């Protein structure tokens with residue numbers, strides 16, 4: 047398709063996070079001649095070539111994604127999410143976007159729905175923080191061996207990976223698993239509800255820990271070892287595959303035309319990494335939200351003993367790349383503190399919490415953000431106190447003290463993971479760190495991160511996953527030629543904020559104490 051033909055290409059992105067979802071309209075439009083379109087200097091290399099178009103985004107719908115506890119188990123409210131997606135389509139049109147060229151969905155990873163042979167969903171998908179997988183990662187590790195499992199899949203050991211969820215179902219003789227004909231990951235499932243077409247998208251499929259990292263196919267040996275039917279899983283398709291259009295039923299219900307649907311980088315982190323506005327070929331990123339995902343893009347998976355020992359992952363990326371990264375507990379720690387305080391009647395907004403943290407004493411204590419106890423504790427502030435008590439440190443008393451300890455510890459953990467990423471990526475040194483995602487609205491965290499790593503942080507765009515989702519749609523529609531053009535266009539459209547490091551001496555000392563306490 048020629049550039050003239052895409053005068054204003056309109057796409058709709060649904061980005062579902064663990065606590066909220068959003069519908070974002072993207073418009074890819076020509077920019078005035080004379081404007082070179084790439085004024086943003088990330089400090090990370092020479093500016094890219096002039097771009098002829100600019101992307102603008104507009105959030106047309108935002109909705110909560112509240113997990114639902116039923117008895118002892120935690121679920122996603124999948125039909126509510128479908129309803130909200132439909133609302134998003136209707137609202138986009140009410141906002142004046144009548145000609146939508148395509149739409150796509152991305153979400154968190156690892157969770158799935160099971161469908162019977164007639165295509166009916168058999169039960170509500172479980173939430174990855176449900177306790178059904180407690181202890182099973184170790185059991186599967188013994189059954190298969192951690193080394194062979196990592197050698198095959200290249201995926202990090204997280205207790206909630208799809209493989210352990212399936213093992214849990216198998217172990218308890220789940221009737222649903224016995225009846226299941228197909229497994230669809232969350233965005234695949236929602237896309238199927240909209241289109242009637244079943245497809246398995248590869249970036250998200252990689253997070254199951256069942257995909258072979260070298261072949262990009264489901265690992266038949268692993269499935270057999272776990273006695274899982276290979277026919278449950280559909281052959282993975284690359285991000286950017288056209289995946290049908292809204293079904294006749296959905297069009298009739300919503301009163302909309304058959305909008306084409308694309309399977310983008312459906313793992314939200316894959317979409318976020320696609321939106322990193324890097325000018326340099328090799329770069330480090332931090333996708334910052336409920337989770338912090340820090341790493342780099344590589345062309346081949348890194349399957350070394352060191353990568354296994356440091357629990358790095360090689361998740362599938364857009365355009366056949368791999369996301370060499372590590373999950374860090376992220377702003378979940380802050381979200382859960384807030385939830386505990388809200389419940390106790392102490393309602394403080396996120397900006398208020400950050401302000402209190404800014405006023406609190408620096409470096410009062412440190413936590414290992416990735417301590418297993420923080421995965422899903424009953425009361426996060428008490429869990430943080432318990433960690434500090436166990437490690438002989440000061441016990442934070444107030445919200446401000448607690449949040450300061452969390453943010454400083456996250457920033458220091460970013461340094462650990464950044465330096466390890468550099469070693470795993472062949473000993474290269476990154477000039478700075480690109481931060482994307484909603485977490486960059488926490489300016490204190492961006493500042494602390496620049497201080498902790500002793501290098502610049504380039505923050506933006508905050509809507510990383512939605513923007514990555516949009517650009518892959520534009521690539522599928524033929525409006526953007528590839529990732530280089532996409533990143534140049536994103537950089538021009540959403541110039542990042544730069545945070546320079548300061549107070550380096552204090553942070554160096556803090557890093558030494560942090561490492562001692564956390565045993566890094």
Ligand SMILES: C[C@H](O)[C@H](O)[C@@H](O)C(=O)CO
Nearest residue numbers: 154155156174314315337
């Ligand atoms: C389960 C988590 O959602 C996943 O590991 C992480 O990569 C993610 O999707 C962050 O949004």
